[in-house]
Amino acid sequence: MDLPIPRPNADTRPYWDAAQQDRLVLQHCADCGAPQAIPRSYCGTCHSADLTWRESSGTGKIASFSVVHRAPTKAFRDQLPYVLALVDMAEGVRLMLNVIGEDRLDTQIGDPVRVVFEPRGADGFKMPQVQRSPA
Ligand SMILES: [Zn+2]
Numbered sequence: 858m859d860l861p862i863p864r865p866n867a868d869t870r871p872y873w874d875a876a877q878q879d880r881l882v883l884q885h886c887a888d889c890g891a892p893q894a895i896p897r898s899y900c901g902t903c904h905s906a907d908l909t910w911r912e913s914s915g916t917g918k919i920a921s922f923s924v925v926h927r928a929p930t931k932a933f934r935d936q937l938p939y940v941l942a943l944v945d946m947a948e949g950v951r952l953m954l955n956v957i958g959e960d961r962l963d964t965q966i967g968d969p970v971r972v973v974f975e976p977r978g979a980d981g982f983k984m985p986q987v988q989r990s991p992a
Contacts, residue, residue, distance in 0.1 A: 858932045862982040868896045871910050876983045881913040881972045883948055894950040915972040917946040917987070922956065922964050940964050944987055958988040 865873040875882040885892050886900035887907040899906050922942035928934045940956040942964065956964050957975055970987035977984055 858935075859978040860932050860936070861930075862978050862984070868898055872896055875910070876974060876985050879974045879983065881915050881985050882910045883913045883946070883950060884908050885911050892948045892950045894952055911948075913972070914947045916990075917944040917952070917970055917972075919943075919956070919964060919966050919968045919970060920945045920951060921966060924962065924964075938962065942970075942987065944970055952985075955984075955986045956989065957986045960989055964989060 863869070863873060872882060872884075883892050883894070884896050885908065886903060886905050887909050888905035889900060889903040891900060891902035892911075893901050895901075898908075900908060920943040922940055924938050924940055925933075926938050928937055933939070940961045942954060942956050944952050944954050946952055954972075955975075956970065957973065969990050971990045972985050973988050974983040975986045976982065
């Protein structure tokens with residue numbers, strides 16, 4: 858069973874379109890400069906509607922994580938156990954991503970990680986995830 862893929866909307870489409878090209882982009886406010894993790898039509902800091910998308914460094918650190926042993930739906934059974942993490946990106950936003958890779962179960966808080974793009978489903982829709990990276 859294929860894993861579910863996101864349904865982009867007007868606010869999130871630039872994020873997902875970039876991911877299909879192996880690029881992580883983050884929304885930034887053109888007025889106050891604040892980055893934001895959740896794409897939306899206004900700045901969560903100053904409420905400006907003048908937002909831009911910038912390429913992320915793709916690097917961050919594990920802020921917290923959970924090892925999932927029970928699948929939320931049948932589609933995730935083949936993934937078990939998987940690691941769901943909060944990642945503090947170098948740009949100052951916190952993203953929720955999966956840690957993938959053979960060593961994912963060795964994940965620890967503070968581990969440096971880098972973004973990778975995991976294809977899902979028949980069409981290979983790419984999801985930003987992270988892998989642990991050597992310090
Ligand atoms: Zn702002």
